[in-house]
């Protein structure tokens with residue numbers, strides 16, 4: 001067993017994860033002792049892995065699909081934002097084996113938006129969100145926190161969007177998927193949180209004709225970096241923000257807690273994970 005502080009990303013599948021590249025780059029950049037690996041963990045093995053990792057010298061972990069919700073039941077302490085979102089993506093293992101769970105997806109989303117579109121004003125108008133999955137939950141919490149006055153959600157499976165309205169209250173309204181383009185008429189912020197547009201996946205087909213050129217448009221899909229959704233928004237004159245920065249920024253709080261250094265997200269960081 002190594003004595004280096006160790007962290008990992010756990011999920012299934014896991015080979016596609018960019019987190020090992022990101023954290024290894026930061027460890028190297030700041031000259032820190034440490035190790036960050038990817039570990040494939042099946043649902044059946046989740047609890048035993050979480051109990052075992054601290055014994056092997058792991059001080060924490062990132063959590064990805066499909067464990068973000070199920071890890072919550074094994075946590076001894078959960079941050080308010082993770083409780084509100086109902087999922088965790090960052091774990092800290094205490095010396096006595098207790099597990100502290102946080103969710104940094106909303107933080108990562110917001111830090112990326114603020115860094116990439118510094119003139120973005122959350123209070124300037126409604127936000128329109130395509131999708132109502134796990135990432136959408138984290139983003140709604142972050143947008144509400146930032147003071148966005150109205151959040152309109154449209155999801156293929158409408159009851160999931162209705163459930164978000166029930167959880168997050170009056171500021172959230174729901175629009176039918178067949179009318180999703182109507183959300184764009186007044187939207188100041190537009191976000192794709194569906195998996196549509198991902199390499200090898202289905203196309204994003206909702207018309208973006210009603211986009212206002214003043215809108216800031218972001219896609220959390222980052223493979224490809226320039227999705228057809230972002231390309232269409234750029235053609236309308238909108239400021240566009242890709243999803244890679246969200247992934248990079250969501251890693252910041254975990255890295256800082258585990259390795260004691262707050263890392264920068266900059267062009268060099270982007271290049272390092274894209275290599």
Ligand code: NAP
Nearest residue numbers: 131132133134135136156157193194195202220243246247
């Ligand atoms: P999820 O919980 O599985 O939600 C998937 C969402 O996509 C749902 O709203 C789903 O609608 C919608 N969707 C899937 N196929 C669709 C289709 N054919 N037509 C219309 N809608 C469709 O996943 P998630 O965790 O929220 O992640 C969503 C995407 O964001 C993934 O591509 C993921 O890689 C990416 N992501 C990126 C970051 C980042 O850091 N940049 C972070 C988290 C996630 P239904 O409810 O109708 O199924």
